[in-house]
Amino acid sequence: MTQTLTIRRPDDWHLHLRDGAVLQAVLPESARHFARAIVMPNLVPPVVTGAEAAAYRDRILAALPDGAAFAPLMTLYLTEDTDPADVAAAHASGLVHAVKLYPAGATTNSASGVRDFDRVRPVLERMAEIGLPLCVHGEVTDADIDIFDREAVFIDRVLDPIRRATPGLKVVMEHITTANAVGYVKASDGGLGATITTHHLVINRNHLLVGGIRPHYYCLPVAKREEHRQALRAFATSGDARVFLGTDSAPHVDAAKESGCGCAGCFTATNTMSILAHVFEEEGALDRLEAFASLNGPAFYGLPANDATVTLTRGDDAVTYPDRIETGDGPVTVFDPGFPLHWSVS
Numbered sequence: 001m002t003q004t005l006t007i008r009r010p011d012d013w014h015l016h017l018r019d020g021a022v023l024q025a026v027l028p029e030s031a032r033h034f035a036r037a038i039v040m041p042n043l044v045p046p047v048v049t050g051a052e053a054a055a056y057r058d059r060i061l062a063a064l065p066d067g068a069a070f071a072p073l074m075t076l077y078l079t080e081d082t083d084p085a086d087v088a089a090a091h092a093s094g095l096v097h098a099v100k101l102y103p104a105g106a107t108t109n110s111a112s113g114v115r116d117f118d119r120v121r122p123v124l125e126r127m128a129e130i131g132l133p134l135c136v137h138g139e140v141t142d143a144d145i146d147i148f149d150r151e152a153v154f155i156d157r158v159l160d161p162i163r164r165a166t167p168g169l170k171v172v173m174e175h176i177t178t179a180n181a182v183g184y185v186k187a188s189d190g191g192l193g194a195t196i197t198t199h200h201l202v203i204n205r206n207h208l209l210v211g212g213i214r215p216h217y218y219c220l221p222v223a224k225r226e227e228h229r230q231a232l233r234a235f236a237t238s239g240d241a242r243v244f245l246g247t248d249s250a251p252h253v254d255a256a257k258e259s260g261c262g263c264a265g266c267f268t269a270t271n272t273m274s275i276l277a278h279v280f281e282e283e284g285a286l287d288r289l290e291a292f293a294s295l296n297g298p299a300f301y302g303l304p305a306n307d308a309t310v311t312l313t314r315g316d317d318a319v320t321y322p323d324r325i326e327t328g329d330g331p332v333t334v335f336d337p338g339f340p341l342h343w344s345v346s
């Protein structure tokens, strides 16, 4: 039996496109289904200034396949030396849609991130004035905090104090992985949103570690216990306007993942919409997929939803995707959800 679902064209509110040969290879995977994406600035070196963001945007547009309708929404990488005036100008020109906070050392290419949060206070205050959202990688980096606890501790020690000290600052808690984060966002009174990735709706920490270590399931924040995955699924499929899709599709070539010290990141751009339809169907929430993937994000960012639509079709036969995408730097493995997919985007 064939079933169809038509929704506004989705957007991706947290995406890594990289640069050079990898950008060239992975960009079509996102542009195929998504109209817009918040593009992460953690290149090496990072995208810190408005001028750097404009140059990166030009490289992305140059790499787009002919005829693709895809708009990169640029972000700036917050450092302790970031100039509030440069941020405000990049926002006023329409170039920059968010500033990204990486605690120094928290994740891939975060060495230039923030150590002393007092040093970025002037930037945060300016952002609150102009309505520019702060996107947050929400993990502490203290050596004595267990990696599975780093998100929950971040909420108490960093996120909540920043929000209290900067009233009116719009914050997106990105790629949330815990029931603690779900609870914190649900208890907030506005100005706080959260993104959830495709893979955190599918895997828990057993998928990563049982029966052998699975480097392609390793990402940050690391997948948690099953009870946390269940909390994420309930929140994502609830229709709550504070939560929306940020795939955090994060390509690393296989040689960097399948290594004695493998990089963090799951590459989900290729099959995300099929996986999400599967998850929402399992949760009896197909009617709320549009809110999560296409409506809540633009509303939070103050942008219109897309006029175009996509139709998802559920067929009896499983749909297949390539196991890996070839890039000029080597292959990038596509996230394997571990179950057959029946929904495809037409």
Ligand SMILES: NC(=O)N[C@@H](CC(=O)O)C(=O)O
Residues within 6 Å of the ligand: 016, 042, 107, 108, 137, 218, 219, 220, 221, 248, 250, 251, 264, 265, 266
């Ligand atoms: N999520 C990840 O595991 N990796 C991301 C960085 C990030 O979003 O934290 C990357 O850039 O590879």
Ligand SMILES: [Zn+2]
Residues within 6 Å of the ligand: 107, 137, 174, 175, 220, 221
């Ligand atoms: Zn992150």
Ligand SMILES: [Zn+2]
Residues within 6 Å of the ligand: 014, 015, 016, 040, 248, 250
């Ligand atoms: Zn990310």
